[in-house]
Amino acid sequence: MTVKLSPARSAAGLAVRLTLIAAMTLLAACSLPRSGPSKSEIYSGAVEKGGNTHVIYVNDHVARTTNFTPSYGFSNSFRGAGQVGADEIRAGDVLGLSIWENVDDGLLTSLGNSSTALQEIQVDSGGYIFVPYAGRVQAAGNTPDQLRQIITERLATQTPDPQVTVTRVAGNGATVSVMGKVTAQGVYPIERPTRSLSAMLARAGGVSIEPEIAVVTVKRGNNTGKVWLTDLYSNASNDIALRPGDVILVEEDQRSFTALGALGGQTRVPLGNESINAVEAVAMVGGLNSHLADPTGVFILRDEPEQVASRVLGKSVQGSQRIAYVLDLTRPNGLFLARDFLIRDEDTVYVTEAPYVQWQKRLAALIGPINSANAVQNLAQ
Structure with a gap:
């Protein structure tokens, strides 16, 4: 006995076969979604x-x-540099002078006064200052005491037994620039308490990022060195002496690796200093x-x-x-x-x-269209 299918059932069966053929052809022609190469x-x-x-x-x-x-660290040229003398005068420094004369009406003092103060005398770019009756005096390279003796000797030929004091008001001639991730960026003088790298960072308020990811770079002329902040404090040899003109930059470490593929996450991951x-x-x-x-x-x-x-x-x-x-x-x-x-x-x-x-992806891609076609066939029946 021959069983004749209704037109709807015949069409549904044909649809299943066509869907299967189309799915197999599609899988053969292209690759399925995936996270990367096999x-x-x-x-x-x-x-x-x-x-x-x-x-x-x-x-x-x-x-x-x-x-x-690869580790960070300073070269021998950085580590071998000696500390700047806190009292050494440099071009750009501001000085204060006080002069006593052993006469009632002296060269610089007025009647009734025994001393005169010369404040905020700036050392010029050539390293000189001008002192009345002493002339142009070489200040840069001398300590305040050495400069005192030079000025005293020059004034002694014109006034009896002069007494001179010299103070360094500001050390603008020996400065460093502190930039980047610090609390207070700025230009700071190298003074007695701030002659080392760690002391200068403290003077700038410390770093404003997590210490574990902070990298400190020092540029000195054409040379550059860098160190982890944690290594700066753990190893005394990294706490280098600063020199006039140094540029200190604190920044977040940029080292990282990239994670891809069949992992719990796909992202760029910072390495830190460990x-x-x-x-x-x-x-x-x-x-x-x-x-x-x-x-x-x-x-x-x-x-x-x-x-x-x-x-x-x-x-x-x-x-x-x-x-x-x-x-x-x-x-x-x-x-x-x-x-x-x-x-x-x-x-x-x-x-x-x-x-x-x-x-599994191929199987799912095959079964999905077939299940859909079967659903269509069931509805037609």
């Missing part, structure tokens, strides 16, 4: 396969070879995504300097090299190696999706 696609870009990336499994040798973090290993880096973004991540495909992508790349590859190379370090967390020592592998500035931590994830 493990096999990264391997296909290896140098051995004609690519320009060295794909290296992390072992004890690799972890030890790459186990360094060493961070691969396990900590993954944990900082929520760990591996238990529904997506392939624990055999944890990659650290890095442009490795020539010297380090040569030791890792066991051969001499020219220039920096693109290296994709692979961590297999399923191996017996996988987590230990990840714990020993340090993350550096500008690293990319990428975790691939497990192979079955793409299979």
